[in-house]
Amino acid sequence: MNESGGVGDLQAKLRAGIAALRAGDRARGRNLLLEVVAIDERIEPAWLWLAAALDDPADALAALDNALTLNPNNAPARERRDALRAQLGLAEPASPLPGPPAPPPVTPPTPAAPQTLAAQFAVDPDDDPLQCPYCGQSTAESETRCPHCRRSLLMPGRWQGGSYLYFLLILLGLNVQGALVQFALPWFVNLLRGPWVESILKWAQLGAGLTDVPWPALAVRVLLLFFVLVLFLTDSRFAFPSAALVLLVDVGVTGAAWALDLIPQPIALINLALSGSVLLISLAALFSQAIARERRFTQLDRKLFDANGYYQRGREYARAGLVALAAVHFQKAVTLQPRTAHFYKALGLAQLQLGRYAKARQALEAGQSCAPEDGGFARILETVEKRK
DSSP states (O other), X not given: OOOOSOHHHXXXXXXXXXXXXHTTOHHHHHHHHHHHHHHOTTOHHHHHHHHHHOSSHHHHHHHHHHHHHHOTTOHHHHHHHHHHHHHHTOOOOOOSXXXXXXXXXXXXXXXXXXXXXXXHTOOOGGGOTTBOTTTOOBOOTTOSBOTTTOOBOEXXXXXXOHHHXXXXXXXXXXXXXXXXXXXXXXXXXXXXXXXXXXXXXXXXTOGGGGGGSOHHHHHHHHHHHHHHHHHHHTTOTTHHHHHHHXXXXXXXXXXXXXXXXXXXXXXXXXXXXXXXXXXXXXXXXXXXXXXXEEEXXXXXXXXXXXXXXXXXXXXXXXXXXXXXXXXXXXXXXXXXXXXXXXXXXXXXXXHHHTTOHHHHHHHHHHHHHHOTXXXXXXXXXXXXXXXX
């Protein structure tokens, strides 16, 4: 695998390629999908859609073979591959991995031009990352609400807070420096006590109150502001909440101290201006984070590595009502561990909820062959037959 390009860019290219094919721009869709498989050859939907985008039947067959290597249990892809092989007059190879019962023989189609042949083997819409993660129906990438089930297609998204962070670092840095000056200034005043110092203090309207502020309180303020600054510099996820809390306390204490004449007015105004600005920006950033949204796509979570992980994530999605997204993860679990019966049962139930009765029956029959003693498969199969 070539490591160029991040996962997010790769998925964006996949979606753009699919959208181009659905819009009829086959050349652009084909080029984008070729870029995807060149970077990561393990993305099954890319091979499936590429098979529909290629004009040469032999190239389309190679793409389907690659998809079936990744997921030998993809019955629609296997049927399309078998029909293509029959079209090209090729013998059927043995299946590389055990899978569910073989589909019924496919009648070879009549010869067709490459463009017609590619359209005939259009990709299975269930492999489309643009399908609604709830109901599995097709959606456009620009839609924020499914036109079929009317559920929101948005989820909490990545937050871009560069401008907030830029201004916060400037103001917080000034605030820390001001706190250090306020902490050290009484010591210098006492050390350099003289007529000229008194005149400067009088001119600045600081007066005797400057030396009356307890130095432990000033030290605590310096440490708290410096702690918040370090959180921002280390990109901690607690930086904005911590800043809001610390600066809220600082503004309250400074305001109360000013009202009680415990600190001179100029210092109070400087502290309130700096701390208040940081507080307002922190609160605005927290609000911006809370409302940040991005489109949810029906695709595998890329941070999972084993069949049980995909199965557990699928269960989480199923409990949240994201049935199509759950089915994608159950299918991956089946692919990685094809002899585990309860993976098939979960996949069959998800396909049943989505109204994909043929796929539900296929998954359930495959699971039943793995665990014939489990009567649950027969009961679910009866439900599938009733709903067909």
